[in-house]
Amino acid sequence: MDKAKQIKQNYKEMVERASPSSNMGVNCMWAFFVGGTICVIGQVITDVLKTYGYGKDDAAMITTVILIFIGALLTGLNLYDNIGKYAGAGSIVPITGFSNSVVAPAMEYKKEGYILGMGARMFTVAGPVIVYGVISSVAVGIIYYFFK
C-alpha cells in the first residue's frame, strides 16, 4: 500500500514526463503571422476608408464592424476553427476571435431554440470577457479620474 501512496505522490511528475508539450516555437510563428495578417487586413480596410473621406474614428469603427462580420462569416462557413487550430492566440485575440467566440456557441445551441438555446447561451464564451472588460474599464476610468 505504501507503493500506491508513493506513486500517487510522484504522479504529477510522471504525467509531466509522459505528456508531450506543444511546439511553442512553431505555435508562436503561426500566431504571429496569422494575428499579423488579420491586423494588416484591418489596416488596409482603415486606409481604404480614409481615402473615401472617413475620419480616423469613423474609419476605425467601420473597420471593427467589417472585421467582426468577416469573423462571423468564416465561423458560419466552418473555417474559423480551422484557422484557430494553427494560429491559436493569433486568431483568438483579434476582434475576429471575439466574433468567433459569440457566433460559435450561437450556432451550437440554435437547436435548443432561439430564446433558451441561442439567446441564452450565445455569450457562454464571450460573457466573461465582456463582464471583466467592463469592470476593468470602470476601474481604469476611476484611476484616470483621480490621477490624470
Place this chain on the structure above:
Amino acid sequence: MCNNLNKHLGKQTIRFDNPPVIIATSSIVGPREGEGPLATYFDTIIEDELYGENTWEKAESKLIEKALDKVIEKANKTIDDVKYIVSGDLLNQLSASTFGIRNFKIPFLGVYGACSTMAESLSIAAIIVEGGFADYVIACTSSHFCCAEKQFRSPLELGGQRPLTSTWTVTGSGAIFLAESGEGPKITYVTTGKIVDFNIKDAMNMGAVMAPAAADTIINHFIDTERDENYYDLIITGDLGKVGKDLVLEILKQYNYDISSKYMDCGIEIYEPDKQDTHSGGSGCGCGAVTLAGYIFSEIGKGKWKKVLFVATGAMLSQVSLQQGESIPGIAHAVAIEN
C-alpha cells in the same frame, strides 16, 4: 460468513462457472473512424456526423438503434428474444441510450461509467445471464464526437488549439449479444473497478486521469484470479491514448508486472494520430465499444487471440465539480473474454 459466495473472488472479481457466450457483436462508426486503420472491421460507416438527423444527439441515438438492430440480426434472433438491454453513453440522463432504444420495448438498465461503460454494461449483462435471470441480454454503448464536445468542452466552431495530451471522442456505437449458450467466445471473469483519484484536474489529459484506475483494476484482477500477464494473449485498455499507455505501463512495472508485449489500447488502435489529427488517441464509450465489437471480436474469431482482458477506462468528468476545483476521478472495469 459468506460461504455461498463462491463466485466472488478476492476484492473485486466475479468468476462465472457457466460463462455467458458472446454470440454476436455489431459496430457502427462515424466518418473519421471509417477512415482509420480499423475501418474494415466495422459493420457500418456513416457518411456524416448528423446521420440524416437534424441534431447530433438524435444522430447518436440513431447509432444505438442501428447497432442494436444489427446485433439482433447477426445473432439470428428477434427483438422479442432479448430480455434486457444494458446500455449507457456520455450524455446527460443517458439520453442517447433512452431515445435510441425507445421503440424496442425491452426492459432497460441504464449505466454510466463514462468511457468505461462498455465493460460495465457487459459485466452487468454477463451477471444477469450467468445468474440464470435471462437467456439473451444485449450490452451496448455509444459516444459522438460533436455531442461530447458540446457537453464537456467548447462549441465545435470555436477556434482554438487542442493540447497534444487531448483525445478525440469516437463517434460510434457497439453492441454485444450475450447468450447463456451458443457459439462464440465466453466471458469468464469480470473485475469491477473502484474509483481511483490521483488528483489530476486537467480535463485535456484524460489518459493521465484514467491510467491509475486501469493499473489498479489490472493488478486486482491478477491478484483475485491468481493469474498474471503471461496468462493473456492480449490486454487492451479502452481509451488511455498514448499518454495513458506510457503511464499505465510505468505504474504496472512498479508492481512488477510487465504487460508491454501484449498490451494495446483501443484509443491508439482506432486512429492514425499523425494523419487524422487526433493527438493522444481516441476516447469515449464508443471507442472501446466499437474496437471490442469490431476488431477484437473479429480477431478472436479468426484465432489471433484466445484469451483477452478488456479493460475499459473512464474519467468521471463533471463540468460542475471540475469548475468547483475538484479533481477528476477515474475508474476501469475489466472483462476476461476467452475462446
